[in-house]
Amino acid sequence: QVQLVESGGGVVQAGGSLRLSCAASGITFSSFGMHWVRQAPGKGLEWVAFIRYDGSNKFDTDSVKGRFTISRDNSKNTLYLQMNSLRAEDTAVYYCAKDRSMTIWGQGTLVTVSS
Amino acid sequence: QSALTQPASVSGSPGQSITISCTGTSSDVGGYNYVSWYQQHPGKAPKVIIYEVSNRPSGVSNRFSGSKSGNTASLTISGLQAEDEADYYCSSYTSSNTWVFGGGTKLTVL
Numbered sequence: 632q633v634q635l636v637e638s639g640g641g642v643v644q645a646g647g648s649l650r651l652s653c654a655a656s657g658i659t660f661s662s663f664g665m666h667w668v669r670q671a672p673g674k675g676l677e678w679v680a681f682i683r684y685d686g687s688n689k690f691d692t693d694s695v696k697g698r699f700t701i702s703r704d705n706s707k708n709t710l711y712l713q714m715n716s717l718r719a720e721d722t723a724v725y726y727c728a729k730d731r732s733m734t735i736w737g738q739g740t741l742v743t744v745s746s
Numbered sequence: 747q748s749a750l751t752q753p754a755s756v757s758g759s760p761g762q763s764i765t766i767s768c769t770g771t772s773s774d775v776g777g778y779n780y781v782s783w784y785q786q787h788p789g790k791a792p793k794v795i796i797y798e799v800s801n802r803p804s805g806v807s808n809r810f811s812g813s814k815s816g817n818t819a820s821l822t823i824s825g826l827q828a829e830d831e832a833d834y835y836c837s838s839y840t841s842s843n844t845w846v847f848g849g850g851t852k853l854t855v856l
Contacts, residue, residue: 675847675848738791
């Protein structure tokens with residue numbers, strides 16, 4: 632059974648840091664690129680970052696450049712999102728999703744940045 | 747990285763068909779066949795219903811179909827059912843090696 636499980640969300644003050652994790656099971660994790668996507672309360676989906684299957688290339692959206700870093704550990708079947716210099720506008724549910732077409736999603740983890 | 751353009755809302759009666767459009771540019775929708783559609787029910791994670799413009803994952807009803815013409819992709823739902831009431835999002839790969847979503851469309855089944 633294919634499953635992605637996010638963790639690491641919580642409440643943090645503006646300017647603080649959090650690291651999100653996404654544990655994969657039921658798939659050959661090392662074969663697929665992975666995304667982070669977020670959804671602010673009551674808003675639409677926003678793509679955040681992508682990492683290729685082997686970690687060789689990473690891409691992210693302008694609003695998180697220099698603050699967020701996507702990474703992965705294929706030996707642990709785990710995807711990460713290191714979030715620094717957090718802002719109130721980063722408050723959202725963060726989802727990880729499998730492959731270019733985002734064919735599998737996790738249940739999400741809520742990040743709340745208090746100002 | 748401008749969002750793709752979707753109608754804010756659409757509605758239809760049970761049994762009818764509806765189409766949701768997703769308009770981008772030649773740098774995203776028009777330039778690549780990496781257009782996907784997602785269904786999201788309240789409080790739930792999104793679920794892919796169409797990928798690579800017109801491919802349907804196993805387990806997704808054949809009432810859902812996708813297509814593309816120029817810079818506009820479309821999702822058609824035929825034989826509307828109450829359970830189809832949800833938010834729908836399109837996404838596309840872009841020439842900047844990024845991905846972009848549409849603003850989302852709320853489908854109401856009357």
